[in-house]
Amino acid sequence: xxxxxxxxxxxxxxxxxxxxxxxxxxxxxxxxxxxxxxxxxxxxxxxxxxxxxxxxxxxxxxxxxxxxxxxxxxxxxxxxxxxxxxxxxxxxxxxxxxxxxxxxxxxxxxxxxxxxxxxxxxxxxxxxxxxxxxxxxxxxxxxxxxxxxxxxxxxxxxxxxxxxxxxxxxxxxxxxxxxxxxxxxxxxxxxxxxxxxxxxxxxxxxxxxxxxxxxxxxxxxxxxxxxxxxxxxxxxxxxxxxxxxxxxxxxxxxxxxxxxxxxxxxxxxxxxxxxxxxxxxxxxxxxxxxxxxxxxxxxxxxxxxxxxxxx
Amino acid sequence: xxxxxxxxxxxxxxxxxxxxxxxxxxxxxxxxxxxxxxxxxxxxxxxxxxxxxxxxxxxxxxxxxxxxxxxxxxxxxxxxxxxxxxxxxxxxxxxxxxxxxxxxxxxxxxxxxxxxxxxxxxxxxxxxxxxxxxxxxxxxxxxxxxxxxxxxxxxxxxxxxxxxxxxxxxxxxxxxxxxxxxxxxxxxxxxxxxxxxx
Numbered sequence: 396x397x398x399x400x401x402x403x404x405x406x407x408x409x410x411x412x413x414x415x416x417x418x419x420x421x422x423x424x425x426x427x428x429x430x431x432x433x434x435x436x437x438x439x440x441x442x443x444x445x446x447x448x449x450x451x452x453x454x455x456x457x458x459x460x461x462x463x464x465x466x467x468x469x470x471x472x473x474x475x476x477x478x479x480x481x482x483x484x485x486x487x488x489x490x491x492x493x494x495x496x497x498x499x500x501x502x503x504x505x506x507x508x509x510x511x512x513x514x515x516x517x518x519x520x521x522x523x524x525x526x527x528x529x530x531x532x533x534x535x536x537x538x539x540x541x542x543x544x545x546x547x548x549x550x551x552x553x554x555x556x557x558x559x560x561x562x563x564x565x566x567x568x569x570x571x572x573x574x575x576x577x578x579x580x581x582x583x584x585x586x587x588x589x590x591x592x593x594x595x596x597x598x599x600x601x602x603x604x605x606x607x608x609x610x611x612x613x614x615x616x617x618x619x620x621x622x623x624x625x626x627x628x629x630x631x632x633x634x635x636x637x638x639x640x641x642x643x644x645x646x647x648x649x650x651x652x653x654x655x656x657x658x659x660x661x662x663x664x665x666x667x668x669x670x671x672x673x674x675x676x677x678x679x680x681x682x683x684x685x686x687x688x689x690x691x692x693x694x695x696x697x698x699x700x701x702x703x704x705x706x
Numbered sequence: 707x708x709x710x711x712x713x714x715x716x717x718x719x720x721x722x723x724x725x726x727x728x729x730x731x732x733x734x735x736x737x738x739x740x741x742x743x744x745x746x747x748x749x750x751x752x753x754x755x756x757x758x759x760x761x762x763x764x765x766x767x768x769x770x771x772x773x774x775x776x777x778x779x780x781x782x783x784x785x786x787x788x789x790x791x792x793x794x795x796x797x798x799x800x801x802x803x804x805x806x807x808x809x810x811x812x813x814x815x816x817x818x819x820x821x822x823x824x825x826x827x828x829x830x831x832x833x834x835x836x837x838x839x840x841x842x843x844x845x846x847x848x849x850x851x852x853x854x855x856x857x858x859x860x861x862x863x864x865x866x867x868x869x870x871x872x873x874x875x876x877x878x879x880x881x882x883x884x885x886x887x888x889x890x891x892x893x894x895x896x897x898x899x900x901x902x903x904x
Contacts, residue, residue, distance in 0.1 A: 407856075407878065410881065412863045414863060439885060446853070450747050459763065460738075661749060
């Protein structure tokens with residue numbers, strides 16, 4: 396392939412639409428060697444990113460900001476690779492150094508107190524040496540050396556202890572994050588398996604639900620396995636439920652509506668709901684969605700938003 | 707480029723440099739500026755609020771860790787953020803149960819054009835969004851469709867060809883032509899009426 400061939404791939408690369416092939420690796424190599432293609436790819440990325448402006452902005456939940464900021468602080472403590480953690484480490488070193496110079500581990504634990512005493516003594520004796528060196532006997536020198544050695548040893552023990560505590564905290568932070576991730580992955584896998592089982596079940600049927608007068612733009616699809624009663628509803632175009640209200644799914648069997656679960660939509664009016672038809676509702680003929688009090692009801696009371704007949 | 711956009715870019719660049727030095731305030735400002743547009747994008751791709759907010763968190767953690775790799779000589783901060791966000795979203799889409807929707811949509815051969823309709827129903831739009839919508843409206847429908855399928859559904863050229871039942875070569879040509887036309891339209895606006903942009 397030549398320069399022109401690679402250049403033709405750039406718009407598709409910026410859209411992430413190239414297939415995973417060996418050609419992609421060659422393209423990467425070419426881009427890193429070709430300033431013209433690099434500039435072109437940069438422009439194509441700018442164009443692609445502008446597509447984000449076609450989507451309506453959506454405000455995240457209020458707690459997310461605090462959670463993210465909390466996380467970057469934990470990330471600092473736990474992740475040794477981040478530049479920010481380097482800052483923290485150097486801060487720690489400064490503090491240690493300060494302790495050595497000023498000998499003031501004032502508000503530290505009890506072994507810190509002995510540190511102060513020893514350092515004061517060491518400093519006093521050093522001043523003494525300066526003032527009247529001649530007066531010093533070899534015994535006094537030996538004694539002060541021992542004090543200095545003890546002080547240093549204590550200091551080393553104290554720093555090691557601090558460091559180990561820090562490492563322990565960062566490790567346990569990392570473990571709990573990994574556990575969280577694992578739990579999330581497991582949950583996701585379980586849901587995916589559930590969906591695959593449902594979609595591949597021999598008795599599974601797809602039913603389309605159309606929006607009523609209350610929501611003409613709404614539509615939904617239900618995958619329903621009449622043998623097990625498992626249902627997966629995917630709805631879109633629903634208006635946001637007013638405060639205190641939520642949508643509720645109904646399984647209508649033998650002319651009787653049986654309550655399903657309640658749900659709300661995201662800001663784009665979409666919702667995904669997994670549900671289980673009650674045993675007497677396995678032979679559902681009609682699915683419906685109504686607007687109800689947020690906790691749900693036993694009998695439908697609100698307006699119908701979506702309806703679909705099982706074909 | 708408009709003076710307003712240049713000014714915004716400059717502030718963003720300063721924020722990213724400060725974040726690279728571990729400045730939490732700059733990080734919070736960047737979050738406040740872009741959280742809504744990025745969450746909108748994530749929702750559009752993932753169709754799930756929970757997933758979208760989860761990925762938004764991942765994205766900002768990455769911003770915190772990788773701000774030092776941002777190089778303003780290579781592009782705008784906005785592009786860097788959006789590219790990072792979209793790529794995390796597509797990773798999540800390919801690995802998570804958000805795939806359910808795609809599987810179902812394909813199973814039912816559901817119409818794919820809802821996105822455009824949703825967007826055009828929006829009452830309040832930023833000028834930037836107005837600009838991109840107008841540019842998109844000006845390119846042929848079949849080109850626009852391929853771009854949106856790739857960008858928002860995360861489909862590759864081959865997958866798009868299968869979905870649209872068109873030859874691969876045709877799809878590639880349409881995407882390329884669409885992108886080049888879009889660049890021209892966005893570029894022209896930039897030079898022509900600077901006041902249109904923010």
